[in-house]
Amino acid sequence: MLGDLDFSPLLDSWRYLAGGLGITLGLSALTVVSSLLLGAAVGFARVYGPVWVSRVLTFYIDSMRAIPVLVVLVWMYFAFPLVAGVSLPSFWAAWAALTLHVAAYVAEILRAGIKSIRPGQVRAALALGMSGVQVVGKVVLPQAVIRMLPALGSIVSVAIKDSAIAATIAVPEYMERSQTLAGQSFRPVEVFTTAMVVYFVILFPATRAVDMLYRRVAHLGRS
Amino acid sequence: MNEAVVLDYRDVRKNFGSFVALNGVSIRVHKGEVVCLIGPSGSGKSTLLRCTNGLEKLDGGEISLDGVVLPRSETGMRDVRRRMGMVFQSFELFPHRTVIANVMMGPVTVLRLSRDEARQRAEVLLEKVGLSEKAESHPASLSGGQQQRVAIARALAMQPEVMLFDEPTSALDPETVGEVLNVMKRLADEGMTMVVVTHEMSFARRVANRVVLFERGAIVEEGPPAQIFDAPTVARTRDFLGHLGWHG
Amino acid sequence: MSFDWGIIWQHRAELADGVAMTVLLAVATMLIAISGGIVLALMRLSPLRPVSAASACFVEFFRNTPLILLVYWAFYVMPVAIGVEFSAFATGLAALSLNVSAYNAETFRAGIVSIRRGQSEAALALGMSRWQVMREVVLPQAVRRVLPVLASTWVSLFKDTSLVSVIGVSELAYVSLQIRSQTFRILEMLTAMAVIYWLLGYPQAKLVDWIHRRYGVSE
Ligand SMILES: Nc1ncnc2c1ncn2[C@@H]1O[C@H](COP(=O)(O)OP(=O)(O)OP(=O)(O)O)[C@@H](O)[C@H]1O
Ligand SMILES: [Mg+2]
Numbered sequence: 081m082l083g084d085l086d087f088s089p090l091l092d093s094w095r096y097l098a099g100g101l102g103i104t105l106g107l108s109a110l111t112v113v114s115s116l117l118l119g120a121a122v123g124f125a126r127v128y129g130p131v132w133v134s135r136v137l138t139f140y141i142d143s144m145r146a147i148p149v150l151v152v153l154v155w156m157y158f159a160f161p162l163v164a165g166v167s168l169p170s171f172w173a174a175w176a177a178l179t180l181h182v183a184a185y186v187a188e189i190l191r192a193g194i195k196s197i198r199p200g201q202v203r204a205a206l207a208l209g210m211s212g213v214q215v216v217g218k219v220v221l222p223q224a225v226i227r228m229l230p231a232l233g234s235i236v237s238v239a240i241k242d243s244a245i246a247a248t249i250a251v252p253e254y255m256e257r258s259q260t261l262a263g264q265s266f267r268p269v270e271v272f273t274t275a276m277v278v279y280f281v282i283l284f285p286a287t288r289a290v291d292m293l294y295r296r297v298a299h300l301g302r303s
Numbered sequence: 304m305n306e307a308v309v310l311d312y313r314d315v316r317k318n319f320g321s322f323v324a325l326n327g328v329s330i331r332v333h334k335g336e337v338v339c340l341i342g343p344s345g346s347g348k349s350t351l352l353r354c355t356n357g358l359e360k361l362d363g364g365e366i367s368l369d370g371v372v373l374p375r376s377e378t379g380m381r382d383v384r385r386r387m388g389m390v391f392q393s394f395e396l397f398p399h400r401t402v403i404a405n406v407m408m409g410p411v412t413v414l415r416l417s418r419d420e421a422r423q424r425a426e427v428l429l430e431k432v433g434l435s436e437k438a439e440s441h442p443a444s445l446s447g448g449q450q451q452r453v454a455i456a457r458a459l460a461m462q463p464e465v466m467l468f469d470e471p472t473s474a475l476d477p478e479t480v481g482e483v484l485n486v487m488k489r490l491a492d493e494g495m496t497m498v499v500v501t502h503e504m505s506f507a508r509r510v511a512n513r514v515v516l517f518e519r520g521a522i523v524e525e526g527p528p529a530q531i532f533d534a535p536t537v538a539r540t541r542d543f544l545g546h547l548g549w550h551g
Numbered sequence: 552m553s554f555d556w557g558i559i560w561q562h563r564a565e566l567a568d569g570v571a572m573t574v575l576l577a578v579a580t581m582l583i584a585i586s587g588g589i590v591l592a593l594m595r596l597s598p599l600r601p602v603s604a605a606s607a608c609f610v611e612f613f614r615n616t617p618l619i620l621l622v623y624w625a626f627y628v629m630p631v632a633i634g635v636e637f638s639a640f641a642t643g644l645a646a647l648s649l650n651v652s653a654y655n656a657e658t659f660r661a662g663i664v665s666i667r668r669g670q671s672e673a674a675l676a677l678g679m680s681r682w683q684v685m686r687e688v689v690l691p692q693a694v695r696r697v698l699p700v701l702a703s704t705w706v707s708l709f710k711d712t713s714l715v716s717v718i719g720v721s722e723l724a725y726v727s728l729q730i731r732s733q734t735f736r737i738l739e740m741l742t743a744m745a746v747i748y749w750l751l752g753y754p755q756a757k758l759v760d761w762i763h764r765r766y767g768v769s770e
Contacts, residue, residue, distance in 0.1 A: 146752025148710035150724060151745050158731075159741040237615070244617035248717065255620055268627035276616050276624055283615035358672055377681070385678035395673035399691045409677035412687055454673075461677060 089265035090274055100257035101278065107171065107246065107253060108239040111178040115235065118179060119186020126187060127194050128216070137187070144184035149242050153177040157249040174246035182239055186232070193228035194220060226297055233290040237283050244279070254278065306334040309369060309465050309496045310355065316363030317350055317520075324350045326520040327364065332465070335494045339507035339528075342517030343543065348500040350520075352467045355498070356380075356387050369464070385413055388458030392470040394450040396442035402453050403429065403438040409461045421460075428456040432486050448479025452486055459490075466490065468499040504549050508532050516540050558736045559743045569726030570747065576640075576712045576722055580647040581705060587648060588655025593685070595660050606656065613653035619714045622646040626718045643715030651708055658700045662693035698766050702759045709752060723747060 090097065126137040144152075156177040161167035168176065197220050205219040247256035258275040262268035310332040317325040324347045332338050340348045353359040355366060357373065357380035366373050373383055396405050406425035410416040416424070429435050432452040442450055451471055458466060468487065472480045484506050491497055491510050501507055507514050508528045515525040516539075524537040532549065535541050559566070594606035613621065625646040630636050637645070666689050674684040716725035727744035731737055 142753060142756045143749055145706060145756040146710075147745055147748045148713040148724065150713045150716070151741075151748055154728070155741045155745055159738045162738045241617040244619050245714070247619070255617065258620075259623070262623075262627070268623075269631050272620065272624040272627055275620055276612075279616045279620060280612060284611060287611075287615055356676055358675065381678050381680060384676055387676075389673070389676035391669060391673060393669055395667075395669045397670065397673075397688055397692075399695065408674075408687065409679075412683050413678040457677070 085270055086267060087270050087274070089261060089267050090270060093261050093265075097254065097257055097261065100252060100254035103171070103251065104240065104243050104253040104255070105282075107175060107178070107243045107251065108236070110175055111182055111239040111243065112236055114175070114179040115182035115186050115239070116232070118183035120190060122183060123187035123190030123194075127191055141184045141187055144181050145188075149178070149181050149245050150248060152181055153245055153249055156180075170246070170249050170251045174243070174249060174251045178239065178242055178246070181242065182235060185238065186235060189228050189231040189235075190224075193224035193231075196227055197223050229297055230290050230293040233293055234287070237286045237290070240279070240283060240286070306336070307369075308332070309334050309336075310498065311367045311370070312351070312355075312364070313366070314364035315351065315354060315361060315366060317347070317354055317359060318362050324520050325354070328520070328522060329364075330515060330522070330525070332496060332498060334496055336512045337491045337497045337499065337510055339511040339514045340498065340500045340517060341502070341504070341507060341514060341543075342523070346517040347520040348517050349469050351517075352389070352469050352498065352500060355467055356384050356389055385409075385461055386464050388455075388461060388463035388466040390451070390454050390458055390466065390468045390471050392473050394442075394447070394454045394474070396450055396453055396457070398442050401439050401441055402434065402445070405442065405453060406457045406460050409457065414461065424460055425456070428459050429453075431459075431489075432456045433482075446479055447475045448482045451475065451483045455483075455486055455490075465496040465498065468497065468501070470500050470502065472501070472503055502547070504532070504544070504547060516543060518543075554739055555736060556739055558730075558734055558739050562730050565726050565730065566723070566743070566747065569721060569723035570751070572720070572722040572726075573709070573712050573724075573751075576644060576647065576715065576720070577705070577709045579644055580651055580708055580712070583644070583648040584651035584655050584708075585701070587652030588659050589690075591652060591656035592659035592663060595656065596663060610653045610656045613649045614657065618646070618650050618711055619717060621650055622715055622718055625649070639715075639718050639720045642718060643712075643720040647708065647711065647715065650711070651704065654704055655701070658697050658704065659693065662697035662700075663689055665696055666692050695766060699759075699763045702762045706752065706755050706759055709755060710748070713748075 122137050122141070126134050126141070129137070153174060157168065157170060157173040160173070201219055201223070202215055205215040210218065243253060244255040246253055247259060250256060254275065258271050262271040265271065308331050310330075312328055312330045315325050315328045316323075326347075328347075328351060330338065340351065342348055350359060354361055357377075360375065368383060368386065374380060396402075397408065400408065403422065403425050406428055407418070407421040410421040410424055411418060426435065426438070429438055432455055434449060434452055434456070437445060437449060437453075442453065445453065455466075455471075471487070472483050475483065480503070484503060487497070487499070487506070488510050499507075499511070511528050513525060514528050514531040516523040516531065516537075518539060523543075524531060524535060524540045526536075530536070531540060532544065535544070591606045591610055594602050595610070597603050597606075616624075622643060625642050626639075629642060629645065670688055670692070671684050674688040675681075679687065712722055713724035716722060716728065719725060721729075724744060727740050727747075731740035734740070
């Protein structure tokens with residue numbers, strides 16, 4: 081029962097776990113940056129690119145909404161090398177898979193943000209004699225970015241949560257090391273409960289910040 | 304007036320934080336009387352109505368209905384609210400229900416009438432406000448004036464002893480104001496006791512038995528419309544009416 | 552390297568069972584999590600501080616932990632905490648339900664508070680009790696606002712069921728990975744798994760877009 085909990089294995093292995101946490105944060109940070117870049121490119125190309133580009137990208141985005149991250153991860157790590165002839169180290173396979181997945185969400189957020197700007201704004205800017213690029217850069221984006229900020233902020237927690245799934249392809253991040261330690265110490269209750277708390281402590285401030293952003297931005301979004 | 308007192312406000316006080324919204328208001332509303340509350344924005348007219356049916360709690364004084372002081376408890380207030388109909392500036396019809404279902408809602412959920420009885424009652428009332436043919440429509444497809452007439456029917460479905468109106472025509476297009484005021488006028492003629500917050504001075508003059516001018520949570524002047532509009536005894540009343548472009 | 556795509560056809564029965572299990576998990580979880588979400592949302596909006604705080608803690612905790620970890624946690628901690636051994640299915644269902652209930656609670660809460668105050672006041676003015684106001688006026692309207700969000704949550708949930716494969720619930724991902732290890736047909740089975748999820752999920756994603764266009768409120 082819960083009476084005889086023993087947290088000493090966690091204390092003994094704190095360096096091992098801390099190292100895992102470092103990898104979790106590193107993987108998440110890399111994923112956020114690369115997804116923002118890829119997602120922005122995809123999002124723009126989808127909204128402003130030629131029709132066929134837009135179709136292809138829509139297909140990519142919707143496919144990522146349909147396929148579980150776990151499946152993309154496992155495919156990238158085990159199957160991709162068989163097709164490409166090069167195998168990726170698990171960390172980079174995880175990074176690539178998570179990026180593919182999260183970038184699709186970023187692209188969706190970008191599109192929704194751009195679409196939320198009333199057409200009258202664009203017409204008004206064009207009427208002033210602005211070029212297409214100027215309209216997007218000076219009128220559409222500045223408004224859209226503000227509205228997108230909270231959703232983009234939530235990408236951070238998505239990346240951290242999804243990075244835990246990388247444990248399934250043996251990336252030695254915090255989740256994977258918790259599993260290992262749980263197995264070695266025969267203390268899964270203590271180890272996994274601690275892991276829940278650790279993730280919560282990291283994720284809660286992130287979601288709180290996003291909630292606050294939503295409240296801050298809500299009134300700016302109106303038009 | 305010899306009729307019984309329906310609503311009796313005695314030194315009613317209401318604060319929002321340090322802001323005094325009602326600063327000792329006393330009014331008596333008799334059976335069958337129409338009392339119009341007028342006054343500048345923020346003077347406390349809505350607050351008085353909201354206190355009347357318990358949407359706001361009093362900070363002092365008391366209000367009684369038919370000689371019984373209104374209870375402070377939520378459940379006690381529920382029984383009182385059944386006996387008062389309230390009409391809001393923004394209609395507040397229930398958008399997920401048809402027009403007739405809106406009118407039936409009170410009788411069915413609160414009075415526990417059977418659906419058939421409630422429907423009959425609702426049909427009569429929709430007829431009365433001239434909207435029988437809209438019974439199965441959804442509120443969103445109605446004009447503002449029509450929605451407000453439905454809201455009046457919904458309140459009447461509870462067969463209230465008194466009707467409270469909070470600027471029922473302020474949110475309406477000018478061309479539909481008349482149809483709502485006509486319904487209210489007819490109601491008044493049938494002897495309904497009414498407290499009406501309004502900016503429609505011609506309605507107040509035509510229909511009210513008594514007009515009460517509010518300012519900063521207190522009564523400036525009260526009296527029959529002829530006195531208020533044609534021979535105000537208080538300079539402030541003249542100013543207020545002058546601002547509205549009222550020249551007797 | 553040669554590929555043998557026939558392997559997929561040979562294992563069609565197991566894969567079909569896996570799909571059935573995935574659908575069952577998703578449906579069962581959603582049913583539990585809609586009720587759970589409504590209860591948590593009402594608790595959250597309760598004037599009683601302890602009730603609302605309890606709901607807030609529950610929601611924030613399960614919203615802010617990775618689901619895959621929650622699955623392991625449920626697997627190891629639930630039997631110890633409650634003293635009963637659960638099947639893998641029940642454990643997976645519990646983990647998914649905790650997670651999705653937390654998300655739904657936020658969705659319903661947002662839906663409820665988005666209904667103008669005037670609506671409840673109009674209902675109160677008719678003499679309704681707080682509960683009647685909730686049931687007759689606020690919830691029916693909130694449900695409509697909430698529908699598009701619930702649809703999106705459903706699509707996420709459908710994908711997230713793959714995570715209970717780690718405790719051996721024989722849904723689509725688990726079945727596919729098992730066949731892969733037995734046959735060593737790695738590329739074929741992993742690709743088949745991805746394609747089956749795609750076939751199931753793609754129409755859902757499109758349907759969600761349609762629901763958003765149809766019911767989405769733009770205010
Ligand atoms: N819930 C509240 N909290 C704080 N202040 C309030 C609240 N409700 C009303 N007030 C304030 O009380 C004052 C009186 O409000 P009330 O709505 O009764 O005015 P009114 O006479 O109906 O004006 P209007 O003609 O604009 O409707 C206003 O200054 C208002 O800002
Ligand atoms: Mg008012």
